[in-house]
Amino acid sequence: MPARRIGRARRVPVALLLPAAIGLLFLLLPLVGLLARTPWATLPQRLTEPGVLTALRLSVQTATLATLLCLVLGVPLAWLLARVPFPGRRLVRALVTVPLVLPPVVGGVALLLVFGRRGLVGSWLDETFGITVPFSTTAVVLAQTFVAMPFLIIAVEGALRGADTRYEEAAATLGAGRWVTFTHVTLPMVAPGVAAGAVLGWARALGEFGATITFAGNYPGRTQTMPVAVYLALETDLEAAIVLSLVLLAVSVVILASLRDRWVSAP
Amino acid sequence: MTRLLDAHLVVDRGGFRLDLPLTVAPGEVVALLGPNGAGKTTALRALAGLHPLCAGHLTLAGRDLDRPGHRIWVPTERRPIGVVFQDYLLFPHLSALDNVAFGPRRHGLDRQQARQRAAGWLARMGLTEQARRKPRELSGGQAQRVALARALAVEPALLLLDEPLAALDARTRLDTRAQLHKHLAAHPGATLLVTHDPLDALVLADRLVIIEDGRVVQEGDATTITAEPRTEYVARLVGLNLYRGHATGHRVRLADGHVLTIGDRHDGEVFVAFAPAAVALHPHRPDGSPRNTWPATITGIQRHGDNLRIQLTGPIEVAADVTPAAAAHLELVPGQPVWVAVKATETRAYPAATATDATVD
Numbered sequence: 001m002p003a004r005r006i007g008r009a010r011r012v013p014v015a016l017l018l019p020a021a022i023g024l025l026f027l028l029l030p031l032v033g034l035l036a037r038t039p040w041a042t043l044p045q046r047l048t049e050p051g052v053l054t055a056l057r058l059s060v061q062t063a064t065l066a067t068l069l070c071l072v073l074g075v076p077l078a079w080l081l082a083r084v085p086f087p088g089r090r091l092v093r094a095l096v097t098v099p100l101v102l103p104p105v106v107g108g109v110a111l112l113l114v115f116g117r118r119g120l121v122g123s124w125l126d127e128t129f130g131i132t133v134p135f136s137t138t139a140v141v142l143a144q145t146f147v148a149m150p151f152l153i154i155a156v157e158g159a160l161r162g163a164d165t166r167y168e169e170a171a172a173t174l175g176a177g178r179w180v181t182f183t184h185v186t187l188p189m190v191a192p193g194v195a196a197g198a199v200l201g202w203a204r205a206l207g208e209f210g211a212t213i214t215f216a217g218n219y220p221g222r223t224q225t226m227p228v229a230v231y232l233a234l235e236t237d238l239e240a241a242i243v244l245s246l247v248l249l250a251v252s253v254v255i256l257a258s259l260r261d262r263w264v265s266a267p
Numbered sequence: 268m269t270r271l272l273d274a275h276l277v278v279d280r281g282g283f284r285l286d287l288p289l290t291v292a293p294g295e296v297v298a299l300l301g302p303n304g305a306g307k308t309t310a311l312r313a314l315a316g317l318h319p320l321c322a323g324h325l326t327l328a329g330r331d332l333d334r335p336g337h338r339i340w341v342p343t344e345r346r347p348i349g350v351v352f353q354d355y356l357l358f359p360h361l362s363a364l365d366n367v368a369f370g371p372r373r374h375g376l377d378r379q380q381a382r383q384r385a386a387g388w389l390a391r392m393g394l395t396e397q398a399r400r401k402p403r404e405l406s407g408g409q410a411q412r413v414a415l416a417r418a419l420a421v422e423p424a425l426l427l428l429d430e431p432l433a434a435l436d437a438r439t440r441l442d443t444r445a446q447l448h449k450h451l452a453a454h455p456g457a458t459l460l461v462t463h464d465p466l467d468a469l470v471l472a473d474r475l476v477i478i479e480d481g482r483v484v485q486e487g488d489a490t491t492i493t494a495e496p497r498t499e500y501v502a503r504l505v506g507l508n509l510y511r512g513h514a515t516g517h518r519v520r521l522a523d524g525h526v527l528t529i530g531d532r533h534d535g536e537v538f539v540a541f542a543p544a545a546v547a548l549h550p551h552r553p554d555g556s557p558r559n560t561w562p563a564t565i566t567g568i569q570r571h572g573d574n575l576r577i578q579l580t581g582p583i584e585v586a587a588d589v590t591p592a593a594a595a596h597l598e599l600v601p602g603q604p605v606w607v608a609v610k611a612t613e614t615r616a617y618p619a620a621t622a623t624d625a626t627v628d
Contacts, residue, residue: 153481169317170356172343174421184369188360 159193
């Protein structure tokens, strides 16, 4: 019977279903645990504590600045990788994604070595301008930019590669040079990809911990971002850590919701 | 004849070689016609500066745009050209008006002036009401006219159109073709139309250049080409049966030995052409008159306008047009043997040995 044959073909093997269910549970359970332990009664009061607000404000400010920096530097880099064939392009593309797989702590150490007072760039900045980067808000932004930029570059390069380059040819036939074509045709057409990359990068910057604490330290109001605050609160005030975590979780959910059409819904 | 465009396009591309001499006079519309892969798009891209020449030259309005021998190369954005792309490539994020204003803006007009000029072009295309619409809100015919307006708004010395009607449905194509004809006639510069649709070429162009495998196989006005095709491809385009053979008086011996009787006297290599409508089919061997007759087998039957087009094999391949009534009367089905008859007076013979080395297999 055809109907029965189809029915059998569609049955999901237990050997796949069981690990899949456990995997899903494993992903969701910690979030449930977080929600279960949240001190809902004192939540509004907890949220308005100056320490929380300061960390939140700093996090949002630095993550936004880092995202802008990613856009200014990352979009041109993505364009170069997507549009201009040059020797070693594959190598550059691979290097760009290094921060993606590099442990953030290692990134922090590396940044410290370059921008530290005796570092490659740091010593020059110190001698020429008297600027010290490490353990400042600037260091937070740099650490976040370092870890977030690959996300943006990958998203924008993907969008650029997916975009029909014949529109750029059409622009050229109308007298537009490469720069005008980029600003007036290419960029508007990949705007959704740039936006998605920026949101993704912002989320990554907001959650940045390892590189930040290594390179920028932990000074409330200056370098103590939300994730750093969570980590420290864990040792002294568990409830505070839970509340801070909940805020970060809420932000993640909002980001996920805003990107659901692009990233979550499968084709 | 003055030449606005004077080019010899030579492009080598991985085993394929385009070698195309091309001239277009001011106000003239030339159609570049050919099958897929003949090099039409390559030629258009070379003219637009989207693909460099390997050799030859490209001179437009007295100025060299591409001459590899002298290391001269003018990039696309500095060429006085306008291109209507096959699927128009209207910028999806800009309104129809801003699409048309894009070119003039790049050519030094300020935003206000560019929009004014764009509005003028849209008005000319009868699209004033659609000016604020985004490309996705336009119908196929409207998008085509916006694309044409956008290309013409930069007042190009050379207008290039790549299959301008291919993306339209049959009904829209008819109207759009007529409008396009009007606008092309008004364009003072040179126009090159790339198409594989013979009807577009015949209606829109003053002169046809037919290319196959990167080379010109036939060139001329519509009348000559429709009457005297010189390759199998052109014959199929204009809907004629075409053979090549050696004429002695009224007899033409084809390469495979079959002999056709023609109306006029000829000597030497000739083409023989006749319309499918001139081919009569009979259940038995017909008699009398100076006719060509031979036995054949039906290999295919297709609708062709109001008639049926019958493909036949035999000593020579031939297509015949019959009315559905006649087909029913003769009980024509594939595989059926019939007799083919063509009156000598219905054939047209013309010398094969001219400029081109075209051959019919």
